Each structure stands twice: as C-alpha cells, then as structure tokens.
Amino acid sequence: MKNYKAIGKIGEGTFSEVLKVQSLRDGNSYACKQMKQHFESIEQVNNLREIQALRRLNPHPNILTLHEVVFDRKSGSLALICELMDMNIYELIRGRRYPLSEQRVMHYMYQLCKSLDHMHRNGIFHRDVKPENILIKQDVLKLGDFGSCRSVYSKQPYTEYISTRWYRAPECLLTDGFYSYKMDLWSAGCVFYEITSLQPLFPGANELDQISKIHDVIGTPAEKTLTKFKQSRAMSFDFPFKKGSGIPLLTASLSPQCLSLLHAMVAYDPDERISAHQALQHPSFQEQRAAERQALANHRRACFSECPVGPDLSTDWQTARESRKQHPRLRAEEERARRPGPAFVVELPKLKLAGVAKLPSFSSPTLQPVFVPGKVAVLRRPFKCVGAGQKTDTQKDLKPDLKQCRLPTIERKGGGP
Numbered sequence: 001m002k003n004y005k006a007i008g009k010i011g012e013g014t015f016s017e018v019l020k021v022q023s024l025r026d027g028n029s030y031a032c033k034q035m036k037q038h039f040e041s042i043e044q045v046n047n048l049r050e051i052q053a054l055r056r057l058n059p060h061p062n063i064l065t066l067h068e069v070v071f072d073r074k075s076g077s078l079a080l081i082c083e084l085m086d087m088n089i090y091e092l093i094r095g096r097r098y099p100l101s102e103q104r105v106m107h108y109m110y111q112l113c114k115s116l117d118h119m120h121r122n123g124i125f126h127r128d129v130k131p132e133n134i135l136i137k138q139d140v141l142k143l144g145d146f147g148s149c150r151s152v153y154s155k156q157p158y159t160e161y162i163s164t165r166w167y168r169a170p171e172c173l174l175t176d177g178f179y180s181y182k183m184d185l186w187s188a189g190c191v192f193y194e195i196t197s198l199q200p201l202f203p204g205a206n207e208l209d210q211i212s213k214i215h216d217v218i219g220t221p222a223e224k225t226l227t228k229f230k231q232s233r234a235m236s237f238d239f240p241f242k243k244g245s246g247i248p249l250l251t252a253s254l255s256p257q258c259l260s261l262l263h264a265m266v267a268y269d270p271d272e273r274i275s276a277h278q279a280l281q282h283p284s285f286q287e288q289r290a291a292e293r294q295a296l297a298n299h300r301r302a303c304f305s306e307c308p309v310g311p312d313l314s315t316d317w318q319t320a321r322e323s324r325k326q327h328p329r330l331r332a333e334e335e336r337a338r339r340p341g342p343a344f345v346v347e348l349p350k351l352k353l354a355g356v357a358k359l360p361s362f363s364s365p366t367l368q369p370v371f372v373p374g375k376v377a378v379l380r381r382p383f384k385c386v387g388a389g390q391k392t393d394t395q396k397d398l399k400p401d402l403k404q405c406r407l408p409t410i411e412r413k414g415g416g417p
Contacts, residue, residue: 001070001079004032011132015147020084030067031084038076045071045078053124053146054080062115064135064144085142089131089191093198102254103287105195108134109261110280110288111141112191116184117276119143123152125181129188130167131195152181157232163187165210166200170221171229171270173211178232182270185279189265197250201266211239214268219244221268228269257284 004021010031011018021032039045046052054066068081089108093100112134119126126133128148135142150158157177163169169186171179193201202217204210220242230236247262254262261284264274274282280289 001032001072004030004070004081006032013145021081029084031082033080033082035078035080037078039071039078040076042071042073045069048078049149050146051080053119053149056122057119057124057146060115060118061140062111062142063118064142082144083142085135085137085144087136089134089136089195092136093131093195096198099196099198099253102196102258104139105192105254106258106284106288107139108136108141108195109188109192110285112143112188113276113279113285115141115143116188117280119149120152120181120184120276124149125152126184126187127158128163128167129184129191130164131191134191165207166190166203168210169270170211170214170268173207174226174229174237175232180270182273182275185265185273185276186270188276189262192262192265193247193251196254197248199250201247215239215242215244217244217247218266218268225269255284257282260284 001021003024005024007020007022007029009017010020015037016033016035019032019034020029022029051066051069054064057063058066064085065083066080067083070079070081071077099105112129116126116129124146126143126146126149128145129143133143133145135144148163156179157175158179159177163172163183167187167190169179169183172183190201202210202213204213220239226237226239247259251259251262261274261279261282264282265279267273279285
C-alpha cells in the first residue's frame with residue numbers, strides 16, 4: 001500500500017472495511033476494501049470468489065470496476081483497489097422527505113437489472129443485493145461487494161443465512177440452502193419498493209417474523225409451492241391461511257406497468273419469478289430501452305464523423321455533367337469524343353538529326369518456296385521427340401573445332417576444397 005495514501009474511512013462490514021485512498025502515481029481517488037482475513041499465499045488470494053467474480057465480470061458499465069489487487073506476503077494482508085463512487089442507494093434515500101420520480105426510479109432499476117443479467121449470464125449470482133451494495137455516481141448505478149457471490153453451477157445446498165434478512169427470498173428462509181439465482185430478483189424487487197416508497201418492504205425482526213411479514217403482504221403461498229419447499233427442509237412447517245394485503249399503497253405513484261414489474265420480481269415461487277433478462281424486456285422499461293438505442297446511435301454517428309470520408313463522387317459527377325450541357329464548346333468536344341476515329345488530324349513533326357550518315361541499302365536474298373503448286377510435299381524423315389539429355393543425328397555429326405581446355409584448380413586459402 002506504499003503507492004496509496006489513506007484519506008478517510010467510508011464504511012465497515014463483517015469481513016472488511018472500506019477506505020478512501022489517493023494514488024501517489026496518478027493522483028486519483030479510489031475505494032480500498034481492506035480484508036480483515038489474513039492470507040497465506042497468492043494462490044489463496046486468486047481463489048477468492050470476489051476477485052474471480054470481478055475479473056470475470058469486468059468491464060461492464062453497471063459492475064464496480066476493480067483496478068488493482070494489493071497483497072502483502074509478509075503480513076498476509078489483502079486490499080482491493082476499486083472505483084470510488086459517490087454514494088449508495090441507502091444513502092440516497094435516507095432522510096429523504098419526498099420519493100424519487102418514477103422516471104428516475106426506473107432509470108436506476110433498469111441499470112440494476114442490466115448488472116444482474118450480465119452477472120447471471122456469466123454464471124454468477126450475488127446473494128446479497130441490498131441498497132448498501134448498490135452504488136451510484138453521476139446517475140450511473142453499479143453493483144458492488146461480491147464477497148457473498150456463488151457460481152450458478154455449483155452444487156446445492158448453499159449457505160442458508162447469506163443475504164441480509166429484509167431482502168432474503170422465501171426459498172432462502174424455508175429451505176436448507178436450496179435456492180438459485182432467482183433470489184437476486186427477489187432482493188431487487190425489495191430494493192425497487194424501497195426506492196419508490198422510502199421504506200423497506202419486509203422489515204422482519206427475525207426469521208419467523210420475516211416470513212410473517214411476507215405472508216402479510218403477499219399472502220400464504222399455494223400448497224404446491226409449500227410442498228416444494230418442504231421437500232428440502234429438515235423441519236416441517238405449516239402456516240395459517242392469509243390472503244395478503246398486497247403491495248402497500250405507498251407505491252400509489254407508480255404506473256400499472258411498473259407495479260406489474262414489481263409483482264413479477266417478488267413472486268413467492270421462484271419458478272414463477274421473472275428473470276433479469278425478462279425484466280429488461282418488460283414494457284415498463286420501454287423508455288429506457290429507447291434512450292439506450294438513441295445513445296448507441298449517437299455514439300456510432302460520432303465515431304463515423306471522426307473518420308475522414310471522401311467526397312460524394314456521384315454528386316460531383318452529376319454537377320459537372322449539368323455544367324457541360326450548358327456550355328456549347330464543351331458539348332461540341334464531347335460529341336467529337338464520341339465519334340469513331342481521331343478527333344483531330346495532326347501531322348507528327350519530323351525529327352532533325354544532325355551528323356547522321358545515310359545507311360547503305362542491301363538487296364534481300366530470294367527465298368525459295370517450300371511448297372510447289374500442284375505437288376504434295378512429302379516429309380521423308382518423321383519428327384522425333386528428343387529429350388533433354390539426348391542429341392539429334394545432326395548434332396552427333398557435328399564436331400567442335402575448338403580444343404577442350406581444362407582450367408587449373410584454384411586453391412582456397414584456409415584449407416577448404
């Protein structure tokens with residue numbers, strides 16, 4: 001950590017504390033997550049789920065950026081240098097008298113669903129989605145704190161009490177660790193309600209009170225759903241029938257489409273609960289999808305404008321053609337160019353060469369005709385195909401007049417042949 005200067009403490013959790021630090025190399029500020037656990041080797045550090053998840057998920061506009069991993073072998077301390085954000089969702093709504101506008105709420109929820117979709121597509125689910133772990137900077141939302149994440153393909157059962165109680169899905173409460181990535185959507189639905197109403201949806205005091213709070217709002221689930229939960233629970237349970245009051249009237253400011261998305265996120269049965277990918281296609285996000293397409297189109301247009309583009313040759317050619325039609329002289333030249341033959345008869349100039357002698361003239365020898373009219377020429381000797389290493393009869397009869405001479409051998413200095 002000699003390259004960083006501590007500025008102040010941001011927060012503290014069970015397994016780590018977060019500091020605001022300044023880099024001595026570039027002068028920028030970062031968030032330093034200092035782990036309380038001590039590590040023995042670099043292999044143990046690389047096997048940490050949070051580091052593996054951040055490396056797999058980065059870069060993404062809605063996932064917290066990991067800049068550097070700092071590990072001290074001597075002391076065994078580990079620190080994650082991450083992007084510094086302005087605040088989290090809890091700090092945004094804490095002490096607020098009036099709720100956020102629906103447009104701003106849906107702007108945040110669209111980004112949260114994008115982060116969950118990207119994470120689930122890469123085989124990871126978070127298991128601790130809550131307002132404190134959802135960070136904001138200049139209206140850009142990023143999901144952070146992947147210390148509790150797990151692989152989608154890992155074998156069940158998982159740890160039971162992993163997520164914060166208020167945002168824990170029913171399958172996490174009623175089973176012995178038999179849950180899936182759909183629990184993240186339940187937590188996101190609880191965050192959705194809390195951003196809108198500025199109050200938690202299910203603020204249970206303990207495990208039983210948490211289930212009771214859920215049943216007070218949603219109602220007792222169907223027997224089919226309870227049977228699925230009982231199959232993976234060592235202890236049996238039976239709940240009195242409750243109709244449920246429905247989502248409280250604190251969300252009366254939301255449109256029916258947004259309320260339908262909220263109900264789909266907090267569906268009791270995880271098999272009937274909406275996925276992050278399906279949530280992104282929900283009609284309530286129609287405005288956000290249109291704005292995203294427009295931003296992408298503007299980005300592409302800006303990229304093309306930076307590239308030099310040649311002139312429109314078709315337009316220039318058409319303009320030049322129209323101007324030639326209006327000029328009589330150019331039109332006459334074009335007509336002559338289209339006629340066969342040369343446009344003008346020009347006599348080439350004669351070359352004047354001084355001091356050149358006149359060449360004498362010689363008569364060419366008369367060539368005898370090979371074929372006499374009226375007679376058929378007969379070839380007395382047929383053609384033979386001669387190979388590269390063979391000689392014809394004529395070549396065999398010819399004897400060279402020159403004597404064969406052998407050149408003396410030149411000896412190389414240094415003893416070479």
